[in-house]
Structures are given as C-alpha cells and as structure tokens.
Amino acid sequence: MGEKLAILGGSKAKTTPNIPMYPGGLEIGDAEKKQVLEVLDNKYLFRYYGPKDVESKVKKLETEFKEKMGAKYALATSNCTGALISALIACGIAPGDEVVVTGYTFFASCAAIVAANAIPVIAEVDETLTIDPDDIEKKITPATTALMIVHMRGVPCDMDRIMAIAKKHKLRVIEDVAQACGGSYKGKMLGTFGDVGCFSFQYHKVITAGEGGMLITNDERLYDRCMGYHDTAACWRPDRFAEQRYDGELFCGSNFRMSELTGAVMLAQLGKLDTLVSRMRQNQKRIADQIKNTRGIKIRPVYDPDGDIAICLMFFLDSKDKVQSFVEALQAEGVAVSGVFNSGIPDWHIYAHWKHVINKLAPSPIKWPWENPFHKGEEVRYAADMCPKTLDYLERVIHLDIPPQMTDEDCDMIARGINKVAEALL
Numbered sequence: 001m002g003e004k005l006a007i008l009g010g011s012k013a014k015t016t017p018n019i020p021m022y023p024g025g026l027e028i029g030d031a032e033k034k035q036v037l038e039v040l041d042n043k044y045l046f047r048y049y050g051p052k053d054v055e056s057k058v059k060k061l062e063t064e065f066k067e068k069m070g071a072k073y074a075l076a077t078s079n080c081t082g083a084l085i086s087a088l089i090a091c092g093i094a095p096g097d098e099v100v101v102t103g104y105t106f107f108a109s110c111a112a113i114v115a116a117n118a119i120p121v122i123a124e125v126d127e128t129l130t131i132d133p134d135d136i137e138k139k140i141t142p143a144t145t146a147l148m149i150v151h152m153r154g155v156p157c158d159m160d161r162i163m164a165i166a167k168k169h170k171l172r173v174i175e176d177v178a179q180a181c182g183g184s185y186k187g188k189m190l191g192t193f194g195d196v197g198c199f200s201f202q203y204h205k206v207i208t209a210g211e212g213g214m215l216i217t218n219d220e221r222l223y224d225r226c227m228g229y230h231d232t233a234a235c236w237r238p239d240r241f242a243e244q245r246y247d248g249e250l251f252c253g254s255n256f257r258m259s260e261l262t263g264a265v266m267l268a269q270l271g272k273l274d275t276l277v278s279r280m281r282q283n284q285k286r287i288a289d290q291i292k293n294t295r296g297i298k299i300r301p302v303y304d305p306d307g308d309i310a311i312c313l314m315f316f317l318d319s320k321d322k323v324q325s326f327v328e329a330l331q332a333e334g335v336a337v338s339g340v341f342n343s344g345i346p347d348w349h350i351y352a353h354w355k356h357v358i359n360k361l362a363p364s365p366i367k368w369p370w371e372n373p374f375h376k377g378e379e380v381r382y383a384a385d386m387c388p389k390t391l392d393y394l395e396r397v398i399h400l401d402i403p404p405q406m407t408d409e410d411c412d413m414i415a416r417g418i419n420k421v422a423e424a425l426l
C-alpha cells in the first residue's frame with residue numbers, strides 16, 4: 001500500500017516552490033548590466049557605425065559564438081526565424097521546392113519554409129521525438145531540395161543517418177538548434193553538421209536577450225549570402241562588397257539585423273552557457289536515476305545522451321488514457337509536469353495544430369507557395385492525422401522542465417512525486 005496521493009488529501013511530495021523555466025533569463029545580473037551600460041555610454045547602438053570608433057558587441061559575440069561552436073562563420077540575427085529564412089534563401093531554395101520538416105517543432109521552423117517560398121513536407125518523429133530518418137526517405141520526391149531538422153527539446157537528431165540521406169539525395173540541411181544551444185552529437189556541436197545551423201535567444205531559451213538569433217556555417221559563400229539577405233543594405237556596409245564578387249552574391253534582402261543592446265546581453269549570457277548546461281544535466285540525471293526503473297515509465301531515448309542539454313526530462317506512459325490523471329495527480333503533488341498533445345488544446349509545436357499549413361492558407365487569392373507553377377510533381381497534401389506515429393508518441397509523453405536553478409532537494413522531491421504517483425496509478 002503506497003502513500004496517500006496529494007490529490008486525495010495526502011501530503012505533497014514536493015513542498016518547495018516551482019522555478020520557472022527561463023534558464024539564462026533568471027541569471028541576468030551584473031555581467032549583462034555592465035555590457036549594456038557600455039553600449040549606452042558609448043551611444044553605439046548599431047553594429048556597423050556610431051559616434052565613436054568602438055568594437056561592436058554584435059561582432060564580438062559572433063566571434064565568440066563561432067569559436068565556441070567550432071564553426072568558421074557566425075552571423076547574429078534578430079531572431080531564429082530570420083536566421084532560418086536567411087539560411088533557406090542563401091542555400092538557393094527556390095519557389096516550388098519541397099523542404100522536409102519534422103511534425104514536432106515550434107511552428108516557426110515550418111513557417112520559415114513558407115516564407116522562403118518553398119513547400120513544407122511534414123515528416124514523422126521517432127521515439128526520440130526528433131525527425132524519423134526512415135520517414136525522411138519516404139517523404140523525398142524529385143522536388144525535394146532541403147531538410148529542416150530540429151534538435152527538439154534539447155536533444156540531437158540522428159545526424160549520421162540524416163547526413164547520409166542528404167548526401168545520397170543531394171539535399172541541403174538546415175539545422176534548427178533553437179532549443180538545443182550548447183548540445184552536441186558524438187562530440188561535435190549541433191549546428192555544425194548541416195549547411196547552416198540556426199539558434200534562438202528568445203526569452204524561453206537557454207541563453208537569452210529576450211529576442212535574438214544566430215546562424216553558423218562553414219561555407220563562406222553561404223555566409224556571404226546569409227549576410228546579404230539578413231541586411232538589405234549589406235552591400236554598402238563597411239568591409240563588405242560593393243559590386244558582387246561572384247554570381248549570386250548580390251540580391252535583394254530583408255532586415256534581420258541584431259541590435260548592439262541584444263549583442264551586449266548575449267555576450268554576457270554566452271559566458272554562462274556551459275554552467276547552465278552542466279547544472280541542467282546534473283539535475284536531469286539526478287531525477288532520471290531515481291525513476292529509470294519505475295514500472296510503467298519509459299524515459300525518452302536519445303541518439304547521443306551526452307549531447308542532450310537537458311532542458312527537460314520527457315517520459316512515456318504505455319497508454320494515452322493514463323496521461324491526464326497522471327499529470328493531475330503529479331501537479332497536486334507540487335510537481336509542474338504537463339502532457340504534450342491534446343487535440344483540444346492547440347500547442348503550436350505539433351503539426352496537427354498548424355491549421356494554416358494544413359488548410360494551405362495564404363494572404364493573397366493565390367495559395368502561394370502551394371499553388372505554384374514551379375512545383376514539380378504531385379500536389380503536397382496535409383491532414384491532421386497524417387503522422388500517426390508522431391501523435392501516438394506525443395499523446396503518451398509527459399514533459400518536465402529542468403531549471404538549472406533547482407537544488408538537489410528539489411530534484412529528489414520531484415523523483416519521489418513521480419514514483420509515488422506511478423506506484424498508485426500505473
């Protein structure tokens with residue numbers, strides 16, 4: 001006979017307050033203030049020029065970021081969505097091309113494909129909740145030119161297989177690393193496998209300036225073209241080109257530039273990345289070690305567990321019917337867990353809720369990019385139930401944030417709560 005559940009009037013397993021999941025955001029302090037004040041004192045708010053000749057924070061951030069990631073080039077952007085669009089455009093993804101994207105990602109990965117005039121093709125995830133390489137192969141058609149792969153909820157995709165598929169079919173690979181900054185696969189940093197890796201510094205991310213993004217690449221031409229697209233005036237910038245040096249260097253761009261204020265905050269935050277990731281890993285391991293043999297629970301497998309940045313712990317129950325009662329009982333224990341897929345509650349990370357894609361909605365009478373004379377092959381069709389494996393995994397999975405600020409005591413109480421509820425309900 002187990003302990004009485006809190007939901008039935010028993011005492012709570014976790015009595016400490018829950019810490020919100022803003023890993024870098026909660027660490028904002030003197031280092032960020034110092035950097036920002038330097039920008040204000042110098043009145044140097046724009047990366048390319050100002051009243052004094054001082055070093056640009058954005059440029060310094062790019063240098064430190066590329067060194068940390070082991071990439072040749074880094075370009076700071078206003079956000080990750082802008083980085084993804086710039087990457088697709090720089091890769092030469094053309095109107096009517098198909099780009100395969102995972103069915104479990106924040107909607108921005110898919111929206112970026114549409115913004116770059118290409119047609120998203122949605123693929124299944126496997127049990128790691130990252131894109132299923134077997135399904136990528138099934139979704140490739142003669143119109144496919146790129147893969148948008150997402151290291152979802154902190155963990156690496158199967159990069160060996162993905163890169164082999166890309167090579168075989170001559171596809172570009174854009175890595176969306178928005179949720180996995182600092183992660184790796186077999187010792188190599190995420191974002192350095194594909195043609196371009198894109199990062200987000202939005203407030204919910206590991207390191208943050210509220211908004212912000214970065215892209216990295218080892219290809220000089222892709223860097224030039226991303227640079228040109230992310231800044232519509234790039235060709236007039238100091239140290240940049242005036243006339244194009246090769247065909248395809250100069251074309252009309254947009255504006256996804258990063259501000260010096262953002263660059264300043266991010267310089268301080270980048271210095272905290274390793275500590276944040278190591279604290280999250282420690283916390284995640286402490287909880288996982290205590291629940292890994294619990295009956296009825298299966299922790300999400302990971303292609304390279306050493307590369308997981310451990311922003312969360314996700315585990316499966318064997319039936320979707322148990323998820324709601326399990327979540328409610330654990331929440332009553334004081335543990336802030338959630339389910340992931342519920343058809344009634346739109347979560348923008350799941351393709352089944354992407355109504356504008358499923359219904360091919362567009363702001364003009366032409367349903368661009370779906371109605372597209374350049375699209376070769378069969379019409380791309382969508383349906384809310386088109387990826388049944390993805391829905392099955394997401395309906396059965398429980399999500400637990402792992403704030404780096406949690407103490408060992410917090411972790412032990414969480415594990416105790418999970419085991420208590422599992423013993424009673426599974």
Ligand SMILES: Cc1ncc(COP(=O)(O)O)c(C=O)c1O
Pocket residue numbers: 078079080081082105106108109150176178179199200201202212213
């Ligand atoms: C997987 C993924 N891709 C892209 C984005 C978009 O990032 P941003 O808000 O910086 O444009 C996010 C942000 O939540 C994300 O989680």
